[in-house]
Amino acid sequence: MIRKIHRSGVLLVVLFITGTGSLCAGQADPAMVYSIQLGAFDTAREASALVDSLQSASIKAEVRTGGESSPLKPYKVVTGQYETYAAAWTAKGSMPPAAPSDRFITKWPSNSSIAESVPPPSAEVYSTAGLGKATTLSAEDVWAAGGFDAAPEGVDTTINVDTSADSQTARKAAIKSSGKDQTANDALEAALALRPGASDANRNRLALARAYGRGRNPSRAEALLGVVASNGTSAEKAAASFIRAHVLLNKKDLEGAFAAFQAIAGNQTYPEALRRQSMRRAAGVAHSSRDYRRAWTAFSQIESNAATAEEKAEARVQKAGLAFELVCNGKGTWNEVRMLCQRVAEDESAPRTQRATAELMFLETFYYEGNYQETLSKSREFMARYPDIKREYYTAAVWQGIMLLQLRQLPEAKMVFENILAARIARDEMFGQLEPRARAAAWLAYLANDMNDQATKLRALGILRSEFPNSEETKYAKNLFPGFPWN
DSSP states (O other): OOBTTBSSOHHHHTTTOOSOSOOSOOOOOTTEEEEEEEEEESSHHHHHHHHHHHHTTTOOOEEEEOOSSOTTOOEEEEEEEESSHHHHHHHHTTOOTTSOSSOEEEEEESOOSSOOOOOOGGGOSOOOTTTTSOOSSOHHHHHHHTTOSBOTTSOBOOOOSSOOHHHHHHHHHHHHTTTOOHHHHHHHHHHHHHOTTSTTHHHHHHHHHHHHTTTTOHHHHHHHHHHHHHHOOHHHHHHHHHHHHHHHHHTTOHHHHHHHHHHHHTOTTSOHHHHHHHHHHHHHHHHHTTOHHHHHHHHHHHHHTOSSHHHHHHHHHHHHHHHHHHHHTTSSOHHHHHHHHHHHHTOTTSOHHHHHHHHHHHHHHHHHTTOHHHHHHHHHHHHHHOTTOHHHHHHHHHHHHHHHHHTTOHHHHHHHHHHHHHSOOOGGGSBTTBOHHHHHHHHHHHHHHHTTOHHHHHHHHHHHHHHOTTSHHHHHHHHHOTTSOOO
């Protein structure tokens, strides 16, 4: 997958794969839903007894007959009704202790009286109590205390306290350089040594913590944050908590970062904007950890508590991405992923950028089913519809070139890759590690070699060597073309 959800995209995986055939799981029957089977019995009486005992533990279940599982025991006790495997799989792992441990997911016709279950409070990632209520602490004060030029949601923040111009300049330089501007760091450290109790001392500490916490000196960052946590204002302490969570994330302490963001998200004294930002970051950390159940629950909570159409759409896109990855691991179907993508793409209240990301994932599902013609068709439709959304547009262009190559339409594929190479693509018009021009150069070299076009192959490899010497595409190309003078 190439999207904001996951930074290592599928186009790397398929860089030089040819041939046809489905790479992952297959199709879904739209008339069927998923449920969780909790037991199978010879008699209705035995099954009903389990239903009654589960009811006392607040687990709503019912007895059904038939189904594909346990054919010798006709009476099945099941709970829940889920439209996607991802939702059922998450619920299965989040059930109360009273639920039988020997439970599994089954498929049934969508006529159950049990609606899609809501995870029990113990399974929720966030405490959302008081999320929409006003607090005495404002988000603007928190962002300003932390030295953010603007809040993550675009709120302007200016430092309006008594502070020296020199320290303010040094704070900005230290943060902007991610701690690499030693002159700025030294200036802030000197200011702290001379005036540790000055009115702007904690802002200097927070700026240094942000700078050092990006990998250069996390221990010093945490020490500075500890001082702020002990003597700072409410805004400074909140900013310190937020920055500390990022320090842990940069240290690759994913569990620690998740817990830190989770704690901020549940703190009712913190402003709503800070809590929502932390909810989103915690969900992203869970995804990075490949903790799909926790990530699904987290994004589901964000979706159900969304304050804006953009927030809801983004959570839905993320859930579609999680379902995509789960299908690649044999859990679910591509129809389910397409359904989740369509839910965003057809929502007119969703931002156009989110709809484009959802539609891009939608077209990628056909590749995974080995349907290259449909992938090509959808990529062309996509590029006609979203020429203004450059990140998704150029990713779709790469897909179009790959599909043309797979379908042996080589001159057309060559033209697509040449057009991508000729484009000027800004850094913010790319998906994470996907550099469309590097990808196009690698595929063009492969295609030209297939066409016995030595001049084009050498030109494409030269672009990789000179412009993208450390890219994954260049690593692949070096393996395929070891005779090229790479040094």
